[in-house]
Amino acid sequence: NAGVTQTPKFRILKIGQSMTLQCAQDMNHNYMYWYRQDPGMGLKLIYYSVGAGITDKGEVPNGYNVSRSTTEDFPLRLELAAPSQTSVYFCASSYKGAAGSYNSPLHFGNGTRLTVT
Amino acid sequence: DAKTTQPPSMDCAEGRAANLPCNHSTISGNEYVYWYRQIHSQGPQYIIHGLKNNETNEMASLIITEDRKSSTLILPHATLRDTAVYYCIVRVDTSGTYKYIFGTGTRLKVLA
Numbered sequence: 033n034a035g036v037t038q039t040p041k042f043r044i045l046k047i048g049q050s051m052t053l054q055c056a057q058d059m060n061h062n063y064m065y066w067y068r069q070d071p072g073m074g075l076k077l078i079y080y081s082v083g084a085g086i087t088d089k090g091e092v093p094n095g096y097n098v099s100r101s102t103t104e105d106f107p108l109r110l111e112l113a114a115p116s117q118t119s120v121y122f123c124a125s126s127y128k129g130a131a132g133s134y135n136s137p138l139h140f141g142n143g144t145r146l147t148v149t
Numbered sequence: 150d151a152k153t154t155q156p157p158s159m160d161c162a163e164g165r166a167a168n169l170p171c172n173h174s175t176i177s178g179n180e181y182v183y184w185y186r187q188i189h190s191q192g193p194q195y196i197i198h199g200l201k202n203n204e205t206n207e208m209a210s211l212i213i214t215e216d217r218k219s220s221t222l223i224l225p226h227a228t229l230r231d232t233a234v235y236y237c238i239v240r241v242d243t244s245g246t247y248k249y250i251f252g253t254g255t256r257l258k259v260l261a
Binding site: 036074077120122124137143 | 246
């Protein structure tokens with residue numbers, strides 16, 4: 033298993049440009065998450081999804097959009113890039129079973145380092 | 150949502166036990182405590198988790214106080230490779246939906 037795969041690893045954007053950060057997992061996890069990590073700080077939750085077709089906002093959703101058309105993929109869209117979105121973006125996934133059954137911990141990708149200038 | 154508070158940094162001598170504290174005084178009864186670590190800027194790695202009982206695995210031990218308001222991660226014999234930022238996280242359960250809320254972490258430096 034590859035686990036959680038994020039592409040690209042690095043990207044530089046100009047202000048106002050748009051891009052999509054890709055995230056794919058091959059563990060058949062139902063939950064997927066996007067976090068951002070600013071320099072020297074902890075991770076902040078942007079959006080999450082509990083299954084295909086279902087997404088919800090986290091702590092810092094402004095300026096981002098997500099979709100979850102398949103179990104495997106959870107892309108993060110930046111429509112109008114701003115310098116405040118310069119950060120490292122981490123995608124994560126986990127499995128939540130039925131009540132009383134197995135739940136996996138979060139598995140993280142290696143991140144996308146985004147600079148907006 | 151429950152929040153966690155951790156000291157910003159700690160040092161530990163190589164070969165000694167590293168005890169990393171975490172306060173989660175607003176934790177709810179069904180919310181688990183998870184510990185992750187992040188080495189350099191890689192994705193965080195899972196270490197251990199628990200609800201109310203103490204837990205141990207091949208990496209670490211987790212001690213949760215009886216009132217569940219705080220916990221301690223113990224690395225029994227720290228090595229230089231354990232130098233990392235350690236995050237104590239509460240898994241928030243809202244009507245069966247799980248969210249993992251990170252704090253600011255403790256930067257552990259293991260000294261030779």
